[in-house]
Amino acid sequence: xxxxxxxxxxxxxxxxxxxxxxxxxxxxxxxxxxxxxxxxxxxxxxxxxxxxxxxxxxxxxxxxxxxxxxxxxxxxxxxxxxxxxxxxxxxxxxxxxxxxxxxxxxxxxxxxxxxxxxxxxxxxxxxxxxxxxxxxxxxxxxxxxxxxxxxxxxxxxxxxxxxxxxxxxxxxxxxxxxxxxxxxxxxxxxxxxxxxxxxxxxxxxxxxxxxxxxxxxxxxxxxxxxxxxxxxxxxxxxxxxxxxxxxxxxxxxxxxxxxxxxxxxxxxxxxxxxxxxxxxxxxxxxxxxxxxxxxxxxxxxxxxxxxxxxxxxxxxxxxxxxxxxxxxxxxxxxxxxxxxxxxxxxxxxxxxxxxxxxxxxxxxxxxxxxxxxxxxxxxxxxxxxxxxxxxxxxxxxxxxxxxxxxxxxxxxxxxxxxxxxxxxxxxxxxx
Amino acid sequence: xxxxxxxxxxxxxxxxxxxxxxxxxxxxxxxxxxxxxxxxxxxxxxxxxxxxxxxxxxxxxxxxxxxxxxxxxxxxxxxxxxxxxxxxxxxxxxxxxxxxxxxxxxxxxxxxxxxxxxxxxxxxxxxxxxxxxxxxxxxxxxxxxxxxxxxxxxxxxxxxxxxxxxxxxxxxxxxxxxxxxxxxxxxxxxxxxxxxxxxxxxxxxxxxxxxxxxxxxxxxxxxxxxxxxxxxxxxxxxxxxxxxxxxxxxxxxxxxxxxxxxxxxxxxxxxxxxxxxxxxxxxxxxxxxxxxxxxxxxxxxxxxxxxxxxxxxxxxxxxxxxxxxxxxxxxxxxxxxxxxxxxxxxxxxxxxxxxxxxxxxxxxxxxxxxxxxxxxxxxxxxxxxxxxxxxxxxxxxxxxxxxxxxxxxxxxxxxxxxxxxxxxxxxxxxx
Numbered sequence: 001x002x003x004x005x006x007x008x009x010x011x012x013x014x015x016x017x018x019x020x021x022x023x024x025x026x027x028x029x030x031x032x033x034x035x036x037x038x039x040x041x042x043x044x045x046x047x048x049x050x051x052x053x054x055x056x057x058x059x060x061x062x063x064x065x066x067x068x069x070x071x072x073x074x075x076x077x078x079x080x081x082x083x084x085x086x087x088x089x090x091x092x093x094x095x096x097x098x099x100x101x102x103x104x105x106x107x108x109x110x111x112x113x114x115x116x117x118x119x120x121x122x123x124x125x126x127x128x129x130x131x132x133x134x135x136x137x138x139x140x141x142x143x144x145x146x147x148x149x150x151x152x153x154x155x156x157x158x159x160x161x162x163x164x165x166x167x168x169x170x171x172x173x174x175x176x177x178x179x180x181x182x183x184x185x186x187x188x189x190x191x192x193x194x195x196x197x198x199x200x201x202x203x204x205x206x207x208x209x210x211x212x213x214x215x216x217x218x219x220x221x222x223x224x225x226x227x228x229x230x231x232x233x234x235x236x237x238x239x240x241x242x243x244x245x246x247x248x249x250x251x252x253x254x255x256x257x258x259x260x261x262x263x264x265x266x267x268x269x270x271x272x273x274x275x276x277x278x279x280x281x282x283x284x285x286x287x288x289x290x291x292x293x294x295x296x297x298x299x300x301x302x303x304x305x306x307x308x309x310x311x312x313x314x315x316x317x318x319x320x321x322x323x324x325x326x327x328x329x330x331x332x333x334x335x336x337x338x339x340x341x342x343x344x345x346x347x348x349x350x351x352x353x354x355x356x357x358x359x360x361x362x363x364x365x366x367x368x369x370x371x372x373x374x375x376x377x378x379x380x381x382x383x384x385x386x387x388x389x390x391x392x393x394x395x396x397x398x399x400x401x402x403x404x405x406x407x408x409x410x411x412x413x414x415x416x417x418x419x420x421x422x423x424x425x426x427x428x429x430x431x
Numbered sequence: 432x433x434x435x436x437x438x439x440x441x442x443x444x445x446x447x448x449x450x451x452x453x454x455x456x457x458x459x460x461x462x463x464x465x466x467x468x469x470x471x472x473x474x475x476x477x478x479x480x481x482x483x484x485x486x487x488x489x490x491x492x493x494x495x496x497x498x499x500x501x502x503x504x505x506x507x508x509x510x511x512x513x514x515x516x517x518x519x520x521x522x523x524x525x526x527x528x529x530x531x532x533x534x535x536x537x538x539x540x541x542x543x544x545x546x547x548x549x550x551x552x553x554x555x556x557x558x559x560x561x562x563x564x565x566x567x568x569x570x571x572x573x574x575x576x577x578x579x580x581x582x583x584x585x586x587x588x589x590x591x592x593x594x595x596x597x598x599x600x601x602x603x604x605x606x607x608x609x610x611x612x613x614x615x616x617x618x619x620x621x622x623x624x625x626x627x628x629x630x631x632x633x634x635x636x637x638x639x640x641x642x643x644x645x646x647x648x649x650x651x652x653x654x655x656x657x658x659x660x661x662x663x664x665x666x667x668x669x670x671x672x673x674x675x676x677x678x679x680x681x682x683x684x685x686x687x688x689x690x691x692x693x694x695x696x697x698x699x700x701x702x703x704x705x706x707x708x709x710x711x712x713x714x715x716x717x718x719x720x721x722x723x724x725x726x727x728x729x730x731x732x733x734x735x736x737x738x739x740x741x742x743x744x745x746x747x748x749x750x751x752x753x754x755x756x757x758x759x760x761x762x763x764x765x766x767x768x769x770x771x772x773x774x775x776x777x778x779x780x781x782x783x784x785x786x787x788x789x790x791x792x793x794x795x796x797x798x799x800x801x802x803x804x805x806x807x808x809x810x811x812x813x814x815x816x817x818x819x820x821x822x823x824x825x826x827x828x829x830x831x832x833x834x835x836x837x838x839x840x841x842x843x844x845x846x847x848x849x850x851x852x853x854x855x856x857x858x859x860x861x862x
Binding site for chain 1 (some may be wrong): 449469470471472480482485486487488535537538539540541542543546547549550551552553554555556557558560598601602603604605606628629630632633634635636653669670672675686692695697698699700702703717718719720721722723724726727729730731732753760770771
């Protein structure tokens with residue numbers, strides 16, 4: 001999205017690009033209005049205060065580009081679409097407007113970025129934030145991921161293959177002993193990580209602390225028996241100011257990662273968890289609520305910003321996001337852009353992507369082909385729904401992962417692995 | 432949105448209503464999938480675990496209602512719309528699905544509510560959260576507004592008229608003395624409250640603490656001279672864990688209210704500010720970023736939830752929201768639903784609504800007719816853009832407010848008030 005006219009301002013300005021629908025003759029004035037209105041003030045008699053102190057905070061119009069019909073997303077009511085969609089009209093165009101915001105306008109919070117670039121503007125009719133370039137000089141105010149891909153691999157001592165994560169399902173209402181049984185069932189199949197359901201808030205029967213203690217002991221026994229290592233990603237929940245002590249406590253008890261509903265809690269809550277030296281385990285972001293921001297084609301914020309660049313800035317080590325392989329709405333192109341935002345060269349460590357929903361063992365070669373080995377194979381349904389149970393479910397995935405990185409076909413691998421054979425029979429392979 | 436079949440579950444369950452587009456024959460299965468999948472687990476072999484402990488956490492399908500064409504919002508691609516919008520299709524209907532979630536599934540965070548009722552579901556294609564009923568037993572876990580309408584009136588000692596708030600514009604890049612001059616210019620016209628621009632994050636020339644100290648002293652002098660009282664709503668910003676100390680400090684220095692970008696910071700950050708006994712001034716919520724959630728007709732979350740019921744639950748004393756009088760996208764009906772959510776009988780205090788954008792003196796009678804006197808007349812453009820300057824701009828509004836509550840026509844009031852006369856000439860009155 002970087003445009004060639006931007007020049008050095010890309011080093012000193014946040015460049016935000018908006019897709020709008022408007023009358024073509026309004027675009028220039030509207031862009032100027034954004035650049036001035038969201039920086040030095042919309043109703044300011046600017047000529048009277050052209051002191052250098054004010055002008056260096058003024059936004060700049062970087063680009064206005066009217067999309068032709070072929071570029072307008074097909075799922076939009078596209079250019080020239082004869083359907084009246086309320087504020088749309090026959091003589092409107094779709095255009096991308098890029099505005100530069102001086103980084104001196106921001107502090108060290110993501111709230112300051114979001115509020116400036118898509119605060120008031122989010123309420124301005126049909127407008128969507130589709131790109132956001134943050135210069136290093138601003139990114140450096142955030143600590144970013146504490147572990148990132150390499151840090152997570154060092155912790156788990158797994159370097160050459162995707163990680164396997166099993167999703168803990170059916171959490172609420174079950175006691176610690178019941179949950180520990182379920183934990184071990186998944187673990188025995190070879191899962192590297194086992195994560196809580198993100199909707200696990202009730203602490204009536206099993207507090208997070210009790211779960212971490214019990215699962216850590218179960219994992220220790222499993223490792224003593226079989227040599228296999230498994231980590232538990234516990235849902236970090238509770239009032240904001242209690243999260244930090246709780247995160248420290250859960251890490252001390254043996255948690256392998258902290259699952260954070262970062263969209264609902266707010267990016268700056270995640271950023272402070274990431275910056276806190278006492279939070280000594282990776283932060284795994286769940287995408288809950290993110291669809292409320294990215295779901296529409298015409299409003300809100302693109303998924304690669306919501307779950308990509310802003311989560312990396314806020315210090316996520318792992319980002320779970322809706323895979324394009326299932327029935328969900330994120331397209332393959334959107335998913336790849338999101339992963340690109342987690343990995344593109346930056347002052348911050350790379351984030352491990354965990355595409356989720358609709359993942360089954362036969363899909364692993366496609367997943368590795370799309371993302372490489374630095375990803376998490378994250379599954380629930382195709383682990384717990386395996387005909388042989390969750391242990392076989394996880395084992396089938398691990399067999400598929402190992403075959404894929406070894407360059408062995410899944411059919412061949414399945415010959416020596418009944419769990420994988422049963423999984424391929426049940427869920428097949430993508431054509 | 433409460434439906435008559437819900438019965439006692441409205442006392443023990445959060446009832447969420449979703450507007451979806453789907454094939455009619457899928458609706459029942461989809462509703463069941465939500466009720467089970469977002470509570471006790473989507474892939475659970477439920478019959479095997481029908482212990483009472485689990486079942487009491489299971490969600491319930493409360494209602495499925497297919498909308499007929501006349502009910503579908505006109506700005507939607509409505510029922511039978513022949514345009515292919517990606518996941519829409521010819522044989523789909525628009526329907527409202529209501530699901531009950533047992534309150535024992537939640538803790539005392541709004542994150543737990545949002546993540547459960549619109550976490551994963553937000554990513555499930557064309558779906559919008561349009562209603563959210565929260566039973567008292569859950570609402571009581573939140574402290575709600577500390578001041579509310581009556582508390583704010585007691586602080587300001589103004590009981591019988593709308594409050595007048597002037598929006599501090601052109602903040603960034605200006606030093607304390609320059610800002611103090613602008614503060615006094617607005618104050619002298621009679622503003623009860625003067626608020627920062629919500630995008631004021633830079634502290635290079637004027638820290639929030641320095642502004643509060645200077646404006647408090649200026650307000651003290653103004654009161655000594657004229658008897659008039661004015662409060663300053665300062666933008667509360669910075670890293671999350673520093674907000675609480677800063678809020679206390681700003682209150683001690685004399686801040687009249689704290690402006691909070693609550694959507695970007697997260698509802699639970701606001702909730703803890705509200706619950707903190709050391710935060711001794713009202714919390715004023717700015718709607719920045721909220722349009723990214725409510726803007727679309729087909730995705731996201733309705734404005735009366737985003738800025739209404741959830742802000743009240745989180746403890747906002749004042750909610751600024753886009754007025755339906757300007758060029759913005761919130762309709763009059765949506766605005767009234769939002770205000771209703773701030774006022775409807777509840778375990779929490781009433782919140783003061785501050786419709787914003789497009790407010791001019793001639794509009795005050797309409798505003799009071801729509802909202803009553805318990806509201807804030809909030810203006811920027813029509814104060815700073817007054818031909819006589821900001822003092823006359825504020826004075827024109829105050830004259831309009833006083834005339835309106837006295838039952839005097841604005842024309843009549845303008846005869847004795849040059850500032851109002853000039854304002855009516857410039858901005859007119861709605862027909």
